[in-house]
Amino acid sequence: MPLVLTEEQAMLRDSARDFLAEQSPITALRHLRDSADADGFSRPLWARFAEMGFTGVLVPESHGGLGLGHVEAGVVMEQIGHQLCASPLLASGIVALTALKAGGNAAQQDAWLRRIGSGEVIATLAVDEAAKHRPLQISTTATPVAGGLLLDGAKTFVLDGHVADLLIVAARSAGQPGEAEGITLCLVPRTAAGVSVERTVMADAHNAARVRFDRVQVAADAVLGEVGRGALVLEAALNAGRCAAAAELLGLADEVFERTVNYLKERKQFGRLIGEFQALQHRAALLYCELEITRAAVVKAQQALDADAAKAGPAVAVAKARAGRTATLAVQEGVQMHGGMGMTDEFDIGLFMKRARVLQELFGDANFHQDQLALGRGY
Structure with missing residues (x-):
């Protein structure tokens, strides 16, 4: 299967990108943090998520959702990574929802899936x-x-x-x-x-x-x-979360890369744009290659989950491990290439670095997933 988005998936990506850029820019995260908001996310924005259908991407149509798959969920999560949007989508609309789909009986699914998909309930x-x-x-x-x-x-x-x-x-x-x-x-x-x-x-x-x-x-x-006998259901939910977190890491890394390249094109030193220095060009080129390889790994894992979740573990482990390492490289390069101001709180790159560190640990870091791959292959 081609490791690229279909036309419909690309339209969903563009819709999510425009919506989040307008409704939840990074300044919204700063406001939540600085105001010590009790919820830690915007409930009006969460209601808009439901209106856009994001909360019900994985909910079957029979329960009022969009009935889409993990590729589409990842498309939304990637755009969330671009804007550092704080929302319960990962926890509720992906991880908890997958657990209920994988292990819930008819009564449990009737009781919860529609309400989670509508944003009425957070799980x-x-x-x-x-x-x-x-x-x-x-x-x-x-x-x-x-x-x-x-x-x-x-x-x-x-x-x-x-x-x-x-x-x-x-x-x-x-x-x-x-x-x-x-x-x-x-x-x-x-x-x-x-x-x-x-x-x-x-x-x-x-x-x-x-x-x-x-x-x-x-x-x-x-x-x-x-x-x-809940281990298999637990693994299904965790793999969905790992794949979604990998997509968010990819979006985060992509945003940092774009901001850094733009800075290289604007900042002058010794009378020249710093983007003209070959050493920085090489580092940017390496990061671009890492991003593209990781993008392919993430899409492959999403497709594997949609095709047969029981066999998707290795692909998900590769995606989560690569996404964590790529995002770490992106934010480190971003901070260094922005110089001293890259370390200041007033500059957004530091926020991306913090989010990357948390997502790296979430549902297992790169070392955890590399170990799981080795154990699965008999090492």
Whole structure:
């Protein structure tokens, strides 16, 4: 399959680009940060996301969505990366939604998909428990009791957890941390008794939360999939998130590259445009090549998810690892080529660097995914 966008996908890209550039420029992120906004994102903008159909890209048409795939979701995420837009789309409209599509029964899908797709409900996945992404290292317990399960434990780095209406919690009902068997996914309202949420504003001014579960009652019909067999559904949701994060990293890196090249064409030193210096031309050319290779890897992963999500893991790992490294290179080169002002808060490049660092860690950094590829190939 060609690693390029179709005409319809290109139209969606252009629509998302124009909408976000007008409605959510980088100044909007600065306003959210500097005003210490309680939500950390604009609810009126989120409503406009729903009107544009962005929140329902992955929702089946039978549940009121657009019924599109991960290529289209990635197109929107890439444009979000260009503008550093703070929104729950990644957490709710991609990761949580994929978990419900992959593991939800008819009743659960009827209850949640349409509402998530319309932006009425925000959902998020709660999986990590330590500083690094290790999705099988789950010690939060889901103890069987009469009528359901009892949740005890804590999660960290829960995207948009402080504003989420629904938490999809990965807990352990059997086995030991590190084992895939025994993982159970539970649907838990954020306002349920025993749930406590602490907002944690990340370095990039985006949202996450620490969530604690103290003897939280989970009814039997609130289990997503089968008890003890949630690992495959969890992996499907995480791969969707990894692919979307890779797309956002690509958009972020592309924006930094464009800004840096424009600066090279404007800044003069020793009476010459600095873009005329061969050393800087070589560095810009290398970054351009890295961006194009990463773009192909990201589209390949998106297409693999749409074709057969169960077999897409390796392609997604390559895309996430490459996107993280490429974005890191882009922001480092951007800061250096802009000189001293590249380090100032008044200049936007620093905001891109912070977002790139957070996205690099989100759902596994390059080292994590390289390790997963090696293990999958028998090393």
